[in-house]
Amino acid sequence: MSTTPRGRSSSRRRTGCCKCAGGGGGGKPSTPCCFNPLRSLFRCPGRGRGRSRSRSHSHSRNRTAPSRVSADIGTEQQGQEPSFFVYSMGSAAENKKKKHRKARLPSIRSCFRSKKKERKASARRQPLTPAPSMVTHPPRSPPAPENTPAVASGVTSTQPPSPAFTETGNVNSPATSDRRTAPTGPGKQPSTDSAWAPFPPQRQQPKQQVDGLQIVEVATGERLSAHEAALIEMVESSTDDSAESSMKSSLEFINEPSPQTPVKRVVADRETAVVKAAAREAPRLWLNGNAAKAGAGARFSEPLVVAEANELWAHDIACSRAHAAMLADTGLITTGDRDIILEGLDQIEKQIQDGKFEWRKDREDVHMNIEAALIEKVGEPAKKLHTARSRNDQIVTDLRLWCRDAIDKILIRIKQFQVSLVLLASKYVDLIVPGYTHLQRAQPVLLPHLLLSYVEQLERDAGRLIDCRERVNFCPLGACALAGTGLPIDRFKTAKDLKFTAPMKNSIDAVSDRDFVLEFLAANSIAAIHLSRIGEEWVLWASEEFGFLTPSDSVSTGSSIMPQKKNPDPMELVRGKSARVVGDLMTVLVLCKGLPQAYNRDLQEDKEPLFDSVKAILGMLEVCSEFAQNISFNSKRIQSSLPAGYLDATTLADYLVKKGVPFRTSHEIVGRCVALCVSKNCQLTELEMDDLKAVHPVFEADVYAYLGVENAVNKFISYGSTGSEQVKKQLEDWRVQLGINP
Ligand SMILES: N/C(=N\CCC[C@H](N)C(=O)O)N[C@@H](CC(=O)O)C(=O)O
Numbered sequence: 001m002s003t004t005p006r007g008r009s010s011s012r013r014r015t016g017c018c019k020c021a022g023g024g025g026g027g028k029p030s031t032p033c034c035f036n037p038l039r040s041l042f043r044c045p046g047r048g049r050g051r052s053r054s055r056s057h058s059h060s061r062n063r064t065a066p067s068r069v070s071a072d073i074g075t076e077q078q079g080q081e082p083s084f085f086v087y088s089m090g091s092a093a094e095n096k097k098k099k100h101r102k103a104r105l106p107s108i109r110s111c112f113r114s115k116k117k118e119r120k121a122s123a124r125r126q127p128l129t130p131a132p133s134m135v136t137h138p139p140r141s142p143p144a145p146e147n148t149p150a151v152a153s154g155v156t157s158t159q160p161p162s163p164a165f166t167e168t169g170n171v172n173s174p175a176t177s178d179r180r181t182a183p184t185g186p187g188k189q190p191s192t193d194s195a196w197a198p199f200p201p202q203r204q205q206p207k208q209q210v211d212g213l214q215i216v217e218v219a220t221g222e223r224l225s226a227h228e229a230a231l232i233e234m235v236e237s238s239t240d241d242s243a244e245s246s247m248k249s250s251l252e253f254i255n256e257p258s259p260q261t262p263v264k265r266v267v268a269d270r271e272t273a274v275v276k277a278a279a280r281e282a283p284r285l286w287l288n289g290n291a292a293k294a295g296a297g298a299r300f301s302e303p304l305v306v307a308e309a310n311e312l313w314a315h316d317i318a319c320s321r322a323h324a325a326m327l328a329d330t331g332l333i334t335t336g337d338r339d340i341i342l343e344g345l346d347q348i349e350k351q352i353q354d355g356k357f358e359w360r361k362d363r364e365d366v367h368m369n370i371e372a373a374l375i376e377k378v379g380e381p382a383k384k385l386h387t388a389r390s391r392n393d394q395i396v397t398d399l400r401l402w403c404r405d406a407i408d409k410i411l412i413r414i415k416q417f418q419v420s421l422v423l424l425a426s427k428y429v430d431l432i433v434p435g436y437t438h439l440q441r442a443q444p445v446l447l448p449h450l451l452l453s454y455v456e457q458l459e460r461d462a463g464r465l466i467d468c469r470e471r472v473n474f475c476p477l478g479a480c481a482l483a484g485t486g487l488p489i490d491r492f493k494t495a496k497d498l499k500f501t502a503p504m505k506n507s508i509d510a511v512s513d514r515d516f517v518l519e520f521l522a523a524n525s526i527a528a529i530h531l532s533r534i535g536e537e538w539v540l541w542a543s544e545e546f547g548f549l550t551p552s553d554s555v556s557t558g559s560s561i562m563p564q565k566k567n568p569d570p571m572e573l574v575r576g577k578s579a580r581v582v583g584d585l586m587t588v589l590v591l592c593k594g595l596p597q598a599y600n601r602d603l604q605e606d607k608e609p610l611f612d613s614v615k616a617i618l619g620m621l622e623v624c625s626e627f628a629q630n631i632s633f634n635s636k637r638i639q640s641s642l643p644a645g646y647l648d649a650t651t652l653a654d655y656l657v658k659k660g661v662p663f664r665t666s667h668e669i670v671g672r673c674v675a676l677c678v679s680k681n682c683q684l685t686e687l688e689m690d691d692l693k694a695v696h697p698v699f700e701a702d703v704y705a706y707l708g709v710e711n712a713v714n715k716f717i718s719y720g721s722t723g724s725e726q727v728k729k730q731l732e733d734w735r736v737q738l739g740i741n742p
Contacts, residue, residue: 305359305360305361305363305364305365305366305369306359306361307607307608307611308365308366308607309359309366309369311402311607311611312366312398312399312402312607313352313357313366313370314349315397315398315399315401315402315405316366316367316370316394316398317345317348317349317370318401318498319394319397319398319401319477319494319498320341320345320370320371320374320385321342321345321497322477322493322494322497322498323385323389323477323494324338324341324342324345324385325338325342325493325494325497326489326490326493326494326497327384327385327387327388327489329490329493330487330488330489330490330493331488332384332387332388332487332488332489333381333384333387336381337381337384340378340381340382341374341378341381341382341384341385343378344374344377344378344381344382345370345374347377348370348373348374348377351373357373358373360372365391365395365604366398367391367394367395367398368391371385371386387487388478388480388485388487388489389477389478389480390479390480390481390482390511390599392479392480392481392482392511392598392599393476393477393478393479393480393481393507393510393511394477395603395604396476396479396510396511396514397475397476397477397498399514399516399517399606399607399610400472400473400474400475400476400500400516401498402610403469403472403516403517403520403610404469404472404473406520406614407465407466407468407469407472407520408469409614409618410465410524410527410614410617410618410621411462411465411466413617413618413621413622413625414458414461414462414465414527414621415462415738416621416622416625417458417621417624417625417628418455418458418459418734418738419625419738419740420624420625420626420628420629421451421452421454421455421458421628422451422452422455422731422734422735422738422740423628423629423740424451424628424629424631425447425448425451425452425455425731426448426731426735428447428448428451428633428635429446429448429724429727429728429731430446430724431446431447431448431633431635431638432444432445432446432447432638432639432642432709432710432713433445433446433447433450433548433633433638433642434638434641434642434645434647435450435647435722440645441644441645441646441647442645442647442650443647443650443651443712443722444642444647444648444709444712444713444722445713445722446713446722446724446727447633447638448727448731449722449726449727449730452727452730452731452734454530454534455734457530458527458530461523461526461527461530464522464523464526464527465520465523465527468516468519468520468523470501471515471516471519472516472519472520473499473500473501474495474500474501474502474503474504475491475494475495475498475500475501475502475503475504476503476504476510476511477491477494477495477498477503478491478494478503478507479504479507479508479510479511480507481511481598481599482507482508482511482512482598482599483507483508484507491503508597508598511598511599512595512597512598512599514588514591514592514603514606517588517606517610518585518588518589518592520610520613521581521584521585521588521609521610521613522585524581524584524585524613524614524616524617525578525581525582525584525585525613527617528577528578528581528582528616528617528620529578529582531574531578531617531620531621531624532574532575532577532578534571534574534624535571535572535573535574535575535578535624536571536575538551538568538571538627538631539568539571539572539575542568542571542631547634547637548633548634548637548638548641549631549632549633549634550631550632550634551566551568551627551630551631552630552631552632553566554630555568555570555626555627555630555631556568556569557569568627570623570626570627571623571624571627573623574620574623574624574627577616577619577620578620580612580613580616581613581616581617581620583609584609584610584612584613584616585609585613587605587608587609588606588609588610591603591605591606592606642709643683643709646674646677646683646684647709647712648684648685648706648707648708648709648711648712649670649673649674649684650670650712651706651707651711651712651715652666652670652673652684652703652706652707653666653667653669653670654666654706654715655703655706656669656670656696656698659698659700660698661696661698669695669696669698672695672696673687673692673695676691676695683707683708684707685704685707685708689701
C-alpha cells in the first residue's frame, strides 16, 4: 500500500467511484458503485471545470476521487468501508507514471524532423497540393441534374461538392467531365493535378483515395490524409515554435492524471490515443486547411470536448438525423445519400454507446467530431449533411433539446421528493411542533402543515420549469450561421421531427440568445434555494439543542476524530450545493451581458454551468428524497418542548377579539398576561381565573378552551391555516394529486 505525502492511502484510489463524476465512457451512463448513494452523489471533488494548465498546479490535478480511508486500523479488511472519507493526493508512484507518460509525447514530430530538409527542398520545387478540408467551396463547374449517379454516390474529395445550387436556387450537380475544369477566377492557379482542385498543389506524394480522402505515406510509414500531412508540415516549417509548444503543453495537460473517477479515467486513457492524433493533425476550418498554425483558441476548446460530447452527442445525432431527413425531403440530397448518412449515424451512435467512439480534442467540438467521423465512415454523402446548417444553429438546437430533457428529469425528481414529503407528513398527522418566526417560538403548527409548505414550494419550482420548457421548445435549426439560407429547406419539418412547437421566427435571435439557459438556471436556482432552506431546517432540527429529528444511520456520517458524532451532512451538502447552482446562473448572466447579437464563441462557456447546475439540482433532489425517507421526528421530545414560549398567546388574543375587544387592545392585554406568567414562572393555561380577571374582566371560563397548544391549533380555521381540518384536507388533496394510494 502506498501512502501519499499526507499519509493517506492511495491503494484504492482507482477503485472508488462516485455517481457525480461518472458519465464518461462516451455517453455510457456511469454505474454508482458506492455503498451509500447519498455519499456517492456528493463525493466528487472536481466539477470538471477548467483545469489549470500551469505546471506549478500539477499536484492539485493529482487528486483523485475521494478514496475510502484504508489507513492503519489494525484488522481492516479489503472491501470494508470506514464511515468517513477524505480526498487523497496522488502517490509518488503515480507521479512517476505521469513523468513516464510525458516522455511518450508526440514521436511523430521527430519522424518529420528527419525529413525536414528533404521536404523543404521538395516544397521549394513544388507548388502546394490541395488538402482536403471540411470547408465547402462553391462549385466551379457547370450544373447537371441532381440524379447524376456520380453525385448521388460517394466521389473523391478532389471533386467539387455536389449537389449544388445555382444562385437561383435550382438543384444542380457538376457534370463528370466538368470536374476537371480548373477554376479560372482571379487568383486561381492552374492545377498540376489532373483533378480539379480549389487550391494549388502542395507537395508531391504518392496519393490514394480511401473513403474519398486523399492518403499519403509519411516518413514513419504511417498513412495519413493529405490534410494531416499538410498540417504537420505547417507546424514543422513554422519559424515560430509556439504552435508546437502550445500543442505539446496541451498534450502534457491531457496526459496528466486527472481528478477523475475510474469511469472517466477510462475515457482519459482513450484520450491518450486521441492526443497522438492531435499531434499530427489540427484541422483548420478556415482557408481550407492552409492557415498558418493552430491558434490559442484550441487551448480553450480541448478540455471541453469530452464533457460536452458526453452530454450532447445524442441530441447532436438526433439533430443530424432530422436535418438529413429534411434535406432529402426537400431534394437537397438524394434519398440514397440520406440513407447512407442515417446508417452512418446509427453506427456512430452504437460506437458511442459502446464506449468505442474516439472523441478527438483536435476536432473542436461534438459537432465536428460526429461529422468528421461520419465522413470517415460513409464518405462523400456525409459531406452533404452540413448543407444549410452551421454549428451556430446546431449547438443551440442541441442545447434546447438537452434542456428539454433535463427539465423533464428534474420534474420527475421534484415529484419524487414531493411524494416523500407527503408520505412523511402522513405519518405524523397530529404532531404539533413549534412554529418559528425570526427563529423564535411563534405559534404552534401541525408538522404536516410544515411539510406541505415544502411541497407547495416544490410545486411552484416545477411550474417555473414547465413554463421555461415551453419557451425552450422552439427550434433554431435552419437559422444556419445567423442569416438563414438561400437553399429551400423546410424548417417546419425539422422542428416537427424534433418535437419542437415550431421553428424560431428570427434566425439571428435563434443563434444569439441563451435566455432559455438563463431562465432554466434561474428556475434551478430558486428550487436550489428552497432545498437549501429545507436542508438548513433539518440540520438545525437534528442538533442536540433541538433534538426534533433523527436521521437514520444510512443518511448520517461520522467524524474522523469524535467517535460520538453523527452528522446530517447530506442535508448540509444540499445547502452547500445550492451555492454552485446560484453561481452557475451568475456565470451565464455575466457571460451573456456583453455579447453583440448572433453567435459569439463566448457562448461555448454556457455549457459547463448549465450541465453543472442540472447535475447539482438532480443530486440535491435525490438526496432530499432519500433523507425524507430516512428520518423520524421525535414526538416526545417535541411535545415536551411545546409549553415553552407561550405559543398560544396569539390564540388568546383572538379569543379577546371574539369577545369584542379591539385587536390592538387584546394584544396589550395578552402581553400583560404573559408578563404575569413570566413572573409566576407558569404557562398561560396555568393562570387562575382570578389572575386573568385581574388583568381584564372580559375573561370568562371558556378561555381555557383556547389555551394550550392543542386547543390553540384546533382554533385555526382559515383556509390554508394549520387547523387540523385544513391540514387533513390538504394532505388528502396532495395524496390524490401525486397519485399516492390510500
Ligand atoms: N465556430 C462557430 N460556432 C461554434 C459553435 C459550437 C461551439 N462548440 C459552442 O459550444 O458554442 N461559428 C462559426 C460557424 C461554424 O463553425 O459553423 C462562425 O459563426 O463563424
